[in-house]
Amino acid sequence: MREINVQQITDTIRSLCMKANGELPKSLEDCIRCSGEKEQSPAGKKVFADLCANLDAARECSLPICQDTGMAVIFMRVGQDVHLVGGDLREAVNQGVAAGYIDGYLRCSVVKDPLERVNTGNNTPAVLHLDIVPGDQVEIDVCPKGFGSENMSALRMFTPAASQEDLVQYVTDVIAKAGSNPCPPIVVGVGIGGDFEQCAYLAKKALCRDVALRNPKALYADLEQRMLESVNRLGIGPQGFGGTVTALAVNIEEAPTHIAGLPIAVNVGCHVTRHASAVI
Numbered sequence: 001m002r003e004i005n006v007q008q009i010t011d012t013i014r015s016l017c018m019k020a021n022g023e024l025p026k027s028l029e030d031c032i033r034c035s036g037e038k039e040q041s042p043a044g045k046k047v048f049a050d051l052c053a054n055l056d057a058a059r060e061c062s063l064p065i066c067q068d069t070g071m072a073v074i075f076m077r078v079g080q081d082v083h084l085v086g087g088d089l090r091e092a093v094n095q096g097v098a099a100g101y102i103d104g105y106l107r108c109s110v111v112k113d114p115l116e117r118v119n120t121g122n123n124t125p126a127v128l129h130l131d132i133v134p135g136d137q138v139e140i141d142v143c144p145k146g147f148g149s150e151n152m153s154a155l156r157m158f159t160p161a162a163s164q165e166d167l168v169q170y171v172t173d174v175i176a177k178a179g180s181n182p183c184p185p186i187v188v189g190v191g192i193g194g195d196f197e198q199c200a201y202l203a204k205k206a207l208c209r210d211v212a213l214r215n216p217k218a219l220y221a222d223l224e225q226r227m228l229e230s231v232n233r234l235g236i237g238p239q240g241f242g243g244t245v246t247a248l249a250v251n252i253e254e255a256p257t258h259i260a261g262l263p264i265a266v267n268v269g270c271h272v273t274r275h276a277s278a279v280i
Helices: 006-022 026-038 042-061 089-103 164-178 196-207 218-232
Strands: 002-005 071-079 082-085 127-133 138-145 154-158 186-194 247-257 262-269 276-279
Touching: 002 006, 006 082, 006 089, 006 138, 006 276, 026 042, 026 247, 071 082, 071 089, 089 127, 138 196, 154 164, 154 196, 164 186, 164 218, 164 262, 186 196, 186 218, 196 247, 196 262, 218 247
Parallel strands: 002 082, 071 127, 186 247
Antiparallel strands: 071 138, 138 276, 154 262, 186 262
């Protein structure tokens, strides 16, 4: 049994909140720069140039990439041989988020109640997904999620009679309806299977996967490619100005489901689909 003081988790999350908001994962930044070269529209190429200049400026000036520094979504995998000491885990997580957003001068966008709309002032509470796994480590992914793109997400409960083409068309329709609202070029997270709430979780988890990694199952890797091609045929283009690159990647995560259902969720991420990770 390995003891870990929750203060380590607080300190780690504080750092990850600032890191995630200040720089993109290398694979995503590389994808943006490469897509700018592939974009065929002159207006689209100019937008890509502006996006790259913004990434450079954020890095050089130690500023957030985007003014919407998001709601803190945290995936945490806790080894079953870890004994957490020193306080409450969820409180430690929220303390880390609060410190990261306040010390990092990041915009605080969370309201305490969805109808009363009073800002909490420190971007807490975070959305925390906990998973118990083998081992004696704690793996943490901090994924700040802006709501310009989050608001464009959708879920539908298909029946098993739906074909793969139906799923491709549904994802395409969701993005067509979103248009320029999620600040394309976008990353598309797709969850297939599970039940209502697990499907949405899978879509968010997929959105936070490295854009350079395809689903390990050939069936879903092929489906990712077909969805990406279909979305890019929409011609929405970077920032909605038209072009050949509307989406940078489509990531699918799947799970077992009921014989009577085929849920599919689409979680949309803007070109600033941020996440930063650490292991304790």
